């Protein structure tokens with residue numbers, strides 16, 4: 001009796017935003033075997049492990065070449081340097097993304113030019129790109145945010161017309177498709193991150209660049225080793241940005257499971273749509289959409305919480321120990337470090353609105369269905385509470401709160 005009572009009063013188990021241990025349990029043996037093989041061989045830099053992973057990655061993306069490097073951030077930087085982008089050049093990109101997108105542009109000496117996003121997909125708006133093109137524009141860097149490709153066709157058309165290369169920030173989008181083609185082959189170079197929480201996550205930092213251009217590939221291969229073209233001859237000044245053999249070995253194992261994991265994320269997304277769509281919540285929240293012709297692989301499932309209630313809803317979910325988070329709370333054009341670029345608040349309104357409305361719900365492949373049901377119930381309660389309170393107009397609310 002006492003036992004039943006206390007278990008009723010126990011606060012529910014916390015629901016994690018992501019559970020990497022759950023995934024590891026499904027691939028434990030083969031991952032540890034791969035790690036052991038690298039240790040037995042004591043070959044930690046480049047070599048067969050890296051070459052094999054690069055081959056598999058190129059196959060997976062249907063690109064001619066894949067070049068491993070130290071991180072997704074370095075993939076972006078190396079791609080820019082490989083295309084000779086530098087001081088005086090402008091690179092048009094999205095302000096609603098992870099910092100590294102714009103950081104890489106600044107690091108190569110160029111200037112990021114931020115243009116607004118499309119509210120439906122959170123991705124860069126092609127018309128806005130065209131308006132921002134100047135004679136100094138030397139690259140366009142669309143981001144396939146949350147795992148869905150940017151609207152690439154109009155971007156290709158203007159890139160061709162103006163002769164400007166497209167560099168995809170595909171860090172969140174491995175396996176995402178646009179009209180049947182995979183992220184990574186939708187521009188001159190595709191940049192991937194294998195940060196542990198990405199859909200294909202390493203055991204630490206790692207990244208890669210895909211390209212169909214053999215000359216660019218050769219250049220990237222030397223840029224990642226100090227510009228060395230063999231026998232300590234340096235064609236140019238490069239970096240130390242190799243992918244570790246250990247990471248390549250782990251990633252090769254995990255790449256073999258990626259399709260299964262992506263499908264699991266997609267079916268979790270479908271369940272979110274079922275649990276939260278058509279439930280009379282449309283005045284309070286908006287669910288993400290998969291654009292026509294796109295395969296979304298849901299690195300994140302970001303909803304919008306409308307009417308300025310996002311932070312309140314987030315806090316209430318956290319009070320119930322439900323893991324959820326915000327990607328991203330501040331548009332990059334308003335970041336302190338870019339103040340010298342002279343952007344003003346209100347200048348890129350869709351990006352700013354997204355930053356104030358988005359809320360990412362858990363979507364990882366191994367997530368139990370029961371968690372989704374629990375979260376959907378909690379979220380429904382919370383937004384209905386907030387909503388009914390707001391519909392009571394001010395004079396009617398006063399007597400109640402005085403009485404209380």
Ligand SMILES: *Cc1c(COP(=O)(O)O)cnc(C)c1O
Nearest residue numbers: 071072073098100101171193195
């Ligand atoms: C993760 C990420 C990066 C950077 O990748 P790292 O491997 O963490 O350096 C760049 N762009 C976007 C959109 C990302 O999500």
